[in-house]
Amino acid sequence: MLYLSRSATHFVCMCTHSFACEVEKGKFLQRKTTVGLWWRRRSLFDSVTGMPTYTVTVATGSQWFAGTDDYIYLTLVGTERCSERTLLDKPLYNDFERGAVDSYDVKVSENLGDIELIKIEKKKYWMHDDWYCKNITVKTPDGDYIEFPCFRWVVDDKEVILRDGRARLPQHEKARMAKQHRRKELENRQKTYRWKEWHPGFPMSIDANTYKELPRDIQFDSEKGIDFALNYSKAIENLCVNQFMHMFQSSWGDFADFERIFMRIKNTISEYVMQHWKEDFMFGYQFLNGCNPVMIKKCTEIPDKFPVTHEMVKDCLERDLTLENELKAGNLYLADYEIMEDITANATDPCTLQYLAAPVCLLYKNTQNKVLPIAIQLNQTPGEDNPIFLPTDNEHDWLLAKIWVRSSDFHVHQTVTHLLRTHLISEVFGIAMFRQLPAVHPVYKLLVPHIRFTIAINTKAREQLICECGLFDKANGTGGGGHVELVQKAMKTFTYKSLCFPDSIKARGMDSKEELPSYFYRDDGNRVWEIIKSFVEDVVNIYYDSDETVLGDEEIQAFVKDVCSFGMQDSDCCEFPKTLQNREQLVEYLTAVIFTASAQHAAINFGQYDWCSWIPNSPPTMRKPPPTKKGQVDITFIVNSLPDRGRSCWHLGAVWALSQFQENELFLGMYPDEHFIEKPVKKAMETFREKLNELSKAIKIRNEGKNLPYYYLSPDRIPNSVAV
Secondary structure, eight states, rough: OOOOOOHHHHHHHHHHHHOOEEEEEEEEEEEHHHHHHHHHHHHHHHHHTTOOOEEEEEEESTTTOOOOOSSEEEEEEEOOOOOOOOEOOOTTTTSSTOOOEEEEEOSSSSOOEEEEEEEEEOSSSSSSSEEEEEEEEOOOOOHHHHEEEEEEEOTTTTTEEEEOSSSOOOOOOOOOOHHHHHHHHHHHHHHHHHHESSSTOOOOEEEOOSSSGGGGSSSSOOOOOOHHHHHHHHHHHHHGGGGGGGTTTOOOSHHHHHHHHHTTTHHHHHHHHHTTTTTHHHHHHHHHHHOOOTOOOOOOSSTTTTTOOOOOOOOOOSSSSHHHHHTTTEEEEEEEEETTOOOOOOOOOSSSSOBOOEEEEEEEEEETTEEEEEESSSSSOOTTTEEEEEETTTTTHHHHHHHHHHHHHHHHIIIIIIIIIIIIIIHHHHHHHHHHHHHHHHHHHHHGGGGGHHHHHHHIIIHHHSTTSSSSHHHOTTTTGGHHHHHHHHHOOGGGGSSSSSHHHTTTOOOTTTOOOOOOOHHHHHHHHHHHHHHHHHHHHHHHHHHHHHTTHHHHHHHHHHHHIITTTTTTTTTTOOOOOOOOHHHHHHHHHHHHHIIIHHHHHTHHHHHSSGGSSOOOOOOOOOOOOOOOHHHHHHHSSOOOOHHHHHHHHHHHHSOOTTTTTBBTTTOOOOOOHHHHHHHHHHHHHHHHHHHHHHHHHHHTOOSOOOOOOOGGOOOOOOOO
16 A cells, blocks of 8 residues: 655655644644645545545544654554554654544455454654554445444553444354454553552552652643642642741640641632531531531440440430430440551651550530530540540540540541552552453443542552651651551451441441431432442443352452452451352442442541541640649640641641642543443443432522532542542
8 A cells, every 4th residue: 555654755745845743742843836736636536546445534632742753653453353553643743732622534445344453553753652542433435324432541652552442241242353352451461560569558559669660641731639648738839828837846735736737728618617517416416417427326235345324414314214214225336446456656757756645535416406516535444544535524534535536536547448448559550450350341441530630649548648758757646657557457347348338337237328318428328329320221221231240250359359258358257249140240449449439438538627627626636645633634735745837837737738620620421432332231331420410409499598518529529530
């Protein structure tokens, strides 16, 4: 077939006319009228000879640096034969620019048969210039259109081989070429996405020491916005608290000092928290709808380690019942921070001692259905030096006891609820997906939007945030290694069923809406879970016509086994399935993956600034040990227990930065990358979006007029994936 290479085109230009150069991205693009004449003559020649023509349309991504000036070659692979390796190049036109859609005619001497594969090759022009290919559409000589989703980076001199967009299970593959492509893709992926143990007892993570070592396909579109050190510093500057950093280790004078740094940074909820944080109703409300609404559970018996008696709390009970009868009536709840026992406090700064506690808190549902604290013990072992603090105690004793609970809650939230149970487990699902599911698998197409940027953000966190001497150490009482101990301890009780939202709620005895009508986290979470589950069920039923089809899918079975045996290191207690027996189990499993990465992360991440920016409500560290006697605390002792000025500023920067959505955030139900091309799936997606929109509207109506609106599980505020 007659064509001129790009280098030959340059030669023709130089020999026939003087040339003008245009600089773009530092490269010279040379264009000549002579080449245009040649191109038109070639097209006329092809039309006269009647050669079969395939029209190839290539879409380049719109993200930063998606375009390329490298040479792009394409080969069509059909059931009968292959096309020649064809350079995709339009003279007089700068193709493969960011956001561009370019079309090319590929001439062949004979019909290729059914197009099975497309091979894309990129060769260096001046210097390697990565290219992001969205998709390619092929129009056959018969007028049929075939879509080839790509949605990946083509880097260096690598080649990418694409299947058409129809999703297929492995047992439904018939053609030898398709089976080979499927196997080869997974072999390559398993070399690229390798497991690595970051710390003993942790879930496994990606084998990459730095963000730069990650495969290009899972890096952020731009590094802007993911540098933790830069983000924290910018946050501190934007919040106008950098003026306090020079007094790093000095204490605040009183609560009014906290207010002075707070005035420029408040929002509706954080201001309400500042005004009411001392009140018992606000303390209790956060167990239901704050940042960490997963610690509260129904109290079925008073633990021996927490010897609360009726005499202690009788003044707090409103129904003329004994404590035992209130217990039987289901009006008592418990928040137990046993996991904090024996965790090592941060000692990275020898000039400042930091302390931790492992409190137990008894909560009472009053006649207005408000949950109020009625007893707090600051450590796990009862005794004279571990008193039970009560609302009837000195106001400073009671306030400090609540502050200690809030501080312990902050540590468990950040390290267990947030880091382990959304970030790290979503990374496990993502790595296993890349290793075991080819791009043509329907479950890959379903899950890939929900692991977007997760491995990248986690790698960046391990590099800057939670590493030894990282940013976590600057402000947190569990920095310096305590956070590692917490994850290791939490892994011993981490189960698969705890990721299934309805089961996790029921396990804590919190599933009755009649008993606690204002537990919005539970109510909204259940509705989002059911909407996701319905969508997953629709997709699963399109591709799996029976339970036997699930059992016979060797790739999906390898995926769940990889999660359990490698990602969770085959932990005896985790109870993650190693096989899936039927469609019902598959639906639940995939729902748990999507819900964890989207809704659960949204619920416990994006309220951090609302609830934690008023530092006395969520101290990241404490500088005095828990009191061992009553009546020895005053306001000065409390203020001196709270974080110093420098750590307060770092804390503010952290909770602000972590509460921000990513640029160009994709929220639940938004799938701009069309991995699926089948109409039944697109219809299921549309139904999914309709249900999500209905829920968003219902939540908006419910929140109207509320001082404390709950919107963290409104679908229009739930990103698809863990990306911050």
